[in-house]
Amino acid sequence: MMCALGAAVCFGTATVLQAMAARTASDDGGGGGDAALLLRALRQWRYMAGLALDGVGFLLQIAALRSVPIYAVGAALAASLAVTAVVAARLLHVRLNGREWSAVGVVCAGLAMLGLASGAEGDRSAPGWLKYAMVAAAAGVLLLGGVGGRLRGRTRALLLGLGAGCGFGVVEVAVRLIDSLRPGDLLTNPATYALVLGGGAAFMLLTSALQRGSVTTATAGLVIGETIGPAAVGVIWLGDRTREGLTWLAALGFAVAVAGALLLARFGEAPAEEPTGA
Template structure:
């Protein structure tokens, strides 16, 4: 759980840096799958530092997924928005009101409930059909991103956010389906394709449209689906008699994260002072 929370700190801080870099980059083609935009954003030190934090968070996420049920890890990762809110208040001088601080507290309370109720990870290793299905979902994420470029800004941000979250969710499940590197395991390719597509789509979502909407969509995409897969197909369970507490904690943590979705968006640059 410490590793999961450490990953949330890394991802939450990286979101602030990457959102600033994406907004400062030159506009791209408008497509949700715009590799040129990713390269332009990567020229800025904020984006590079964000990528380094993402890499660190990914390692911590893998460790957590090897010891905890997926639902506990995904809720902890959604709590990265609480970190984003606090970092935004510190670095970007965004003022947090009572409601926002309350939402941060709600996220912490939900995670505490999950920590108390979570059992060990399930013993299921996943069928070959599940691994193939995961690869298919990763490919669908990339396709949806390409199509989303033609949507209006608000709808585009929501679709890209959901698709990016689904891509990150593919990574969460794929980690559990990989036991050593094997080029015959479709989950390996699902992890690479899903993670790469999610980064492309999220960068595009941060660059144009409502980042608040995109971030909320991402939270939903990366939490609900993986949690269901973990419980239904991989045998994730709770401690005896505490299933209700795990469900409540998951719902509370995700709801608190959604309430903080606007902190994925950096404030507009201030106008120059009048002479």
């Protein structure tokens, strides 16, 4: 759980840095679609710093997924929205009101309950078709991004964030489906390609989502996509369980953590001021 929470801090901070870079890249003009925006953002030092934090967070996420159930890791990563809001308040000059700070507390309470109730990761063998389903899901993320890119305003940011969350959710499940790190095994495992495609699509969609609108709105979709679906896969097909007699506490903690994250997104709609400095 400490690895999962460390990943949440890295991802939450990275989101704000990438949002600043995406907005600067958008102001630079040049047209183009999501891929062109991503290429311009890559020239911003803030985006590269965010990618470095994402890399550290990903390693911590893998360590967590190898030790605790997917639902626990997913809910912990939902706390990245609280980190995003706090960091955005400092760097993007977004003001958090009392309800938002209360939502941060709700997220923390849910994570505490989840940490107490979580058991070890499931040891059930995944069905053979699940790896191919993850590849199909990753391709679906790209299609969702194509639809979301045609929208405007908060709906655009929310849908693209949801697509990014689904992409990261594919990564969470794919990590559990990779049982050998030998190069030959990696190249023949469909889960490897699902991880690469899902992760790449998620980064591209999240960058596009952060181009306009509230950072927390985009991250709200991210939270939904990367928590609910992967948690269900872990419980139904991978054997994730809770400690004896604490299933109710895990379910309550998961619901409270995710609800708190979404509540924070609902009230995090104050327009961000332009950051000062280069």
